[in-house]
Amino acid sequence: MRRCRIGILTGGGDCAGLNPAIKWVVKTALDRRLALERDTRYEVIGIRNGWRGLINVDPEGADIDKYIVPLDEEKVRTWDRYGGTNLGTSRTNPYDPNDDCSKRVIRNIEQLGIEALVVIGGEDTLGVAQKLSHEGVNIIGIPKTIDKDLPGTDYTLGFETALDVIVEAVDRLRTTAGSHERIFVVETMGRQSGWLALEGGESCGAFLILIPEYDFSIEKVNELLLEGRKSGTRYGIIIMAEGAKPIGGTEIVRDETVDGFGHKKLGGVGEFLAGEIHSGTGLETRSIVLSHLQRGGAPCAYDRRMGRYFGIAAVDLIVGEDFGKIVSLRKNEITAIPIEDALGRLNLVDVDTQYDVERYNGRRTILRRCG
Numbered sequence: 001m002r003r004c005r006i007g008i009l010t011g012g013g014d015c016a017g018l019n020p021a022i023k024w025v026v027k028t029a030l031d032r033r034l035a036l037e038r039d040t041r042y043e044v045i046g047i048r049n050g051w052r053g054l055i056n057v058d059p060e061g062a063d064i065d066k067y068i069v070p071l072d073e074e075k076v077r078t079w080d081r082y083g084g085t086n087l088g089t090s091r092t093n094p095y096d097p098n099d100d101c102s103k104r105v106i107r108n109i110e111q112l113g114i115e116a117l118v119v120i121g122g123e124d125t126l127g128v129a130q131k132l133s134h135e136g137v138n139i140i141g142i143p144k145t146i147d148k149d150l151p152g153t154d155y156t157l158g159f160e161t162a163l164d165v166i167v168e169a170v171d172r173l174r175t176t177a178g179s180h181e182r183i184f185v186v187e188t189m190g191r192q193s194g195w196l197a198l199e200g201g202e203s204c205g206a207f208l209i210l211i212p213e214y215d216f217s218i219e220k221v222n223e224l225l226l227e228g229r230k231s232g233t234r235y236g237i238i239i240m241a242e243g244a245k246p247i248g249g250t251e252i253v254r255d256e257t258v259d260g261f262g263h264k265k266l267g268g269v270g271e272f273l274a275g276e277i278h279s280g281t282g283l284e285t286r287s288i289v290l291s292h293l294q295r296g297g298a299p300c301a302y303d304r305r306m307g308r309y310f311g312i313a314a315v316d317l318i319v320g321e322d323f324g325k326i327v328s329l330r331k332n333e334i335t336a337i338p339i340e341d342a343l344g345r346l347n348l349v350d351v352d353t354q355y356d357v358e359r360y361n362g363r364r365t366i367l368r369r370c371g
């Protein structure tokens with residue numbers, strides 16, 4: 001029987017759904033019944049801390065366990081219940097123009113005997129995967145990011161769990177906001193795409209939703225809030241993405257330092273808006289940043305299931321030697337697309353059909369288009 005070693009890593013920001021995907025890659029690859037059908041015995045090794053692990057590992061070194069972990073069914077048996085990634089992650093870029101380590105990564109992949117590499121990541125991690133694929137590495141990608149901003153797939157792991165966090169947080173905020181008749185501005189993640197804010201806001205019934213795809217007018221926010229007060233609303237919840245900005249303004253940056261992929265850390269627009277609301281309307285306003293809480297916690301049922309399906313599909317592609325692809329969800333079906341189709345542009349909210357620019361909220365017509 002042929003033997004084949006699969007490597008697996010998680011890169012970029014963690015989220016719920018990564019561990020279920022790892023578990024199902026391992027279980028599907030090691031399945032004894034399928035091994036007979038495929039006439040191949042697969043083995044899976046986990047690479048710790050994303051690309052950084054593949055840069056730092058010495059395949060012949062005594063400390064290899066720091067970077068490589070053999071995975072079997074017993075080891076991953078309970079992983080689908082847990083958030084984050086048990087393999088660890090990093091935002092390290094092997095193609096960093098100031099310190100290009102890509103050759104070392106390719107050499108280490110070869111020396112570790114990895115014949116297929118499963119890469120679970122978002123735009124940045126999959127961008128590296130695409131370059132390695134062009135250099136001859138057998139890559140399969142699994143899409144993840146709570147921002148749900150990758151094109152070519154209707155779902156990215158972690159998104160639904162993050163929505164649950166937003167809804168739970170807002171349910172808690174409502175009682176205190178109502179008791180004090182306050183406005184609460186809730187800042188979600190979402191650098192360039194407003195999916196978390198939009199669908200989180202729709203799920204929890206937010207009064208206003210502000211997204212990066214549509215610059216907001218501070219005056220209009222204040223008008224809408226005052227109108228709400230006049231018509232009897234005692235308090236208000238505003239959900240806004242960290243990348244949302246006022247007309248004529250720029251994104252608010254928490255920290256000017258950049259990661260290996262050139263991203264600055266956003267944050268603080270909620271606090272800024274709370275100040276503008278208070279000074280413009282006199283309404284007592286507080287802000288809260290949900291930040292990394294959205295990435296934490298156990299995966300919801302959907303992320304466990306999607307992690308499972310994506311993991312199984314990734315192994316199907318390996319068995320078919322159909323490399324250079326990422327698994328994807330399209331129209332409720334699991335499929336596969338070339339890695340490049342999930343890169344190069346972002347999947348943003350379509351303001352014309354999915355956002356109500358008059359109410360600063362979700363759409364109010366779904367089956368009927370109207371002006």
Ligand code: F6P
Pocket residue numbers: 013014122145146147189190191242265266
């Ligand atoms: O990339 C996903 C994301 O959730 C962004 O929305 C956010 O800006 C970023 O991660 C923050 O990640 P970190 O603090 O881990 O760099």
